[in-house]
Amino acid sequence: MKALVFIESSSDYFKLIRYAQSLFEEVCFFTIGSEDMLWPDISSPIFRVLKKDSSYHPCYFSKIVSDLYDQEKPDVLLALDHSSNRDFLPGLSMSKKASFFSDVSEVRLQDHSLFIQKPLYTGKLSAQLKVLQKPCVILLNPSALPLTQKYEKGTPQIQDIPFEPFDTPIKKITRVQSSQVKKQINSAEKIVSGGRGMGEAKNFELLEKLAETISAAVGASRAVVDAGWVPHHMQVGQTGTLVSPKLYIACGISGAIQHLVGIQGAQVIVAINKDASAPIFKKSNYGLVGDVFEIIPALIKELSKA
Amino acid sequence: MNYFVCLKQVPDTTTRFQLKEGEKEVDLSAVKWVINPYDEFALEEAIQWSEKDSGKVEVCAVGPAQTKEALRTALAMGAHSGVHVHTEQSLDSLQTAQVIFDSLSEKLKKTDVIFCGRSAVDWNFGAFGGALAQLLNRTYISLAVKIEKKENSLEILRSVEGGLVEILEVTGPVVISVTKGINTPRYPSLPGIMKAKNKPIETLSAPSFEPHFTVEHLSFPKPRPSVQMIEGTADEQAQKLVRLLKEKEQVL
Ligand SMILES: Cc1cc2nc3c(=O)[nH]c(=O)nc-3n(C[C@H](O)[C@H](O)[C@H](O)COP(=O)(O)OP(=O)(O)OC[C@H]3O[C@@H](n4cnc5c(N)ncnc54)[C@H](O)[C@@H]3O)c2cc1C
Numbered sequence: 255m256k257a258l259v260f261i262e263s264s265s266d267y268f269k270l271i272r273y274a275q276s277l278f279e280e281v282c283f284f285t286i287g288s289e290d291m292l293w294p295d296i297s298s299p300i301f302r303v304l305k306k307d308s309s310y311h312p313c314y315f316s317k318i319v320s321d322l323y324d325q326e327k328p329d330v331l332l333a334l335d336h337s338s339n340r341d342f343l344p345g346l347s348m349s350k351k352a353s354f355f356s357d358v359s360e361v362r363l364q365d366h367s368l369f370i371q372k373p374l375y376t377g378k379l380s381a382q383l384k385v386l387q388k389p390c391v392i393l394l395n396p397s398a399l400p401l402t403q404k405y406e407k408g409t410p411q412i413q414d415i416p417f418e419p420f421d422t423p424i425k426k427i428t429r430v431q432s433s434q435v436k437k438q439i440n441s442a443e444k445i446v447s448g449g450r451g452m453g454e455a456k457n458f459e460l461l462e463k464l465a466e467t468i469s470a471a472v473g474a475s476r477a478v479v480d481a482g483w484v485p486h487h488m489q490v491g492q493t494g495t496l497v498s499p500k501l502y503i504a505c506g507i508s509g510a511i512q513h514l515v516g517i518q519g520a521q522v523i524v525a526i527n528k529d530a531s532a533p534i535f536k537k538s539n540y541g542l543v544g545d546v547f548e549i550i551p552a553l554i555k556e557l558s559k560a
Numbered sequence: 561m562n563y564f565v566c567l568k569q570v571p572d573t574t575t576r577f578q579l580k581e582g583e584k585e586v587d588l589s590a591v592k593w594v595i596n597p598y599d600e601f602a603l604e605e606a607i608q609w610s611e612k613d614s615g616k617v618e619v620c621a622v623g624p625a626q627t628k629e630a631l632r633t634a635l636a637m638g639a640h641s642g643v644h645v646h647t648e649q650s651l652d653s654l655q656t657a658q659v660i661f662d663s664l665s666e667k668l669k670k671t672d673v674i675f676c677g678r679s680a681v682d683w684n685f686g687a688f689g690g691a692l693a694q695l696l697n698r699t700y701i702s703l704a705v706k707i708e709k710k711e712n713s714l715e716i717l718r719s720v721e722g723g724l725v726e727i728l729e730v731t732g733p734v735v736i737s738v739t740k741g742i743n744t745p746r747y748p749s750l751p752g753i754m755k756a757k758n759k760p761i762e763t764l765s766a767p768s769f770e771p772h773f774t775v776e777h778l779s780f781p782k783p784r785p786s787v788q789m790i791e792g793t794a795d796e797q798a799q800k801l802v803r804l805l806k807e808k809e810q811v812l
Pocket of ligand 1: 476
């Protein structure tokens with residue numbers, strides 16, 4: 255089976271390279287507009303599309319990937335699941351008569367058949383699907399990629415593909431930061447999250463500090479988003495982001511069902527709450543009953559010991 | 561202007577699911593059905609626009625017989641007419657887009673803006689809008705949180721990862737998928753519900769499709785091992801926790 259894999263410099267792409275190589279007999283990789291990116295020593299073909307920069311443009315990306323697709327005729331087009339790939343790849347699937355699968359947590363090959371694992375109903379169920387229609391486009395959940403050992407960087411053969419911008423119905427794209435954000439919760443391996451128990455907006459600085467010591471992202475419950483302490487993109491849960499980090503530390507969060515559905519994919523959950531009967535403890539691996547303002551500083555101190 | 565909204569009926573998000581024997585199918589017999597929350601935002605947006613320019617909103621849903629209830633709710637909220645494309649088959653996003661295109665392409669071509677939700681909360685494929693736009697040869701803009709009409713174009717704010725906002729200026733016909741933050745959907749009013757009874761719902765039927773996949777197995781997420789409470793002073797708790805996370809769980 256042959257896969258064409260979209261590699262983006264903004265992601266943890268070594269993991270995706272390894273994952274694709276472990277699955278498919280034949281793989282080729284491509285990247286758009288990232289000229290100075292590091293590559294591991296691999297013998298698979300790598301195409302580098304010489305767009306001026308890697309920033310997303312729906313019409314340019316469709317055209318580029320459509321051309322590569324026609325050239326390589328893959329059985330599977332593999333990419334990460336995020337806002338821009340979900341923007342242009344459904345249309346591309348339609349035009350190539352390929353089936354489309356997003357929010358995929360695992361891909362498996364067995365007896366020349368492709369199997370896909372994906373959550374349903376906001377993670378309340380998990381489904382194993384057998385793909386009947388090939389070719390197919392698969393968008394993998396970034397947090398589902400297994401950890402890999404460090405790759406040695408190499409000097410593989412890279413084929414450059416020229417690109418010329420053209421006229422499109424999209425006259426202008428500007429990007430603005432809606433607020434200061436550091437790490438993003440949707441792809442983070444560790445998340446430190448705060449709820450109403452943090453007392454007030456200013457105290458999220460304490461969470462930032464804890465997050466920094468373990469390079470985690472900071473998340474929040476809806477109660478504090480609604481209170482205006484932090485922006486909505488930090489909200490974890492049913493109406494926020496569904497996260498699946500390796501470690502989730504909930505600080506001063508009671509554990510409402512809508513919050514819990516957002517973290518059921520987490521590998522290890524730690525809860526810090528002064529109320530021993532808070533529902534969050536029932537869904538956690540480790541529980542610490544106590545005051546966040548005593549425990550978080552103690553944790554920062556302990557973790558800084560290294 | 562004329563607006564078209566595509567919506568899907570999904571199980572209420574607080575549903576507790578049961579599996580049918582064989583663990584390949586969900587038992588949906590006792591489920592409460594609602595309009596997919598993201599599609600409600602799409603509907604609200606279209607209604608607000610139509611109220612400003614006295615345009616018409618048509619809603620369309622593909623699905624089994626009970627899908628009509630979702631359309632009736634949409635009409636009660638303020639849509640003007642509905643189309644129900646009947647099928648008992650469970651279709652994926654691409655097939656649904658194909659059905660709507662095949663059954664309504666003439667109508668769609670006359671529509672200025674087509675709205676839908678970013679994804680449905682049941683299967684979360686999120687491919688419908690992009691696929692329909694492709695069939696109609698329109699521009700697709702996803703994840704809209706604000707749409708403004710300019711003289712000859714639309715200015716659309718897309719909310720993407722990491723708190724980033726993309727502002728696009730687009731000309732020509734579009735399909736727009738919307739997400740949370742764009743508006744607050746209204747509840748159907750009592751007069752709205754009364755009026756909806758007399759609004760037209762056209763019924764069409766969808767052809768059958770070769771499935772793109774089969775469901776091999778459904779499962780519930782693995783239950784977490786029961787919680788281990790860590791006691792002592794704050795310093796002792798911190799020490800014990802860090803040791804467990806490093807040595808036992810290997811997540812630090
Ligand atoms: C349709 C719908 C969708 C929703 N979607 C979401 C969602 O996506 N995400 C989400 O999070 N919520 C969601 N909610 C809201 C949810 O029901 C809860 O209201 C919310 O999660 C509560 O947030 P909280 O845990 O921060 O606050 P609270 O429930 O007020 O809990 C605060 C906790 O902090 C503890 N505490 C207080 N002081 C301290 C201290 N000094 N030290 C330690 N602990 C302390 C308290 O014991 C308490 O347990 C949704 C609700 C609805 C109806």
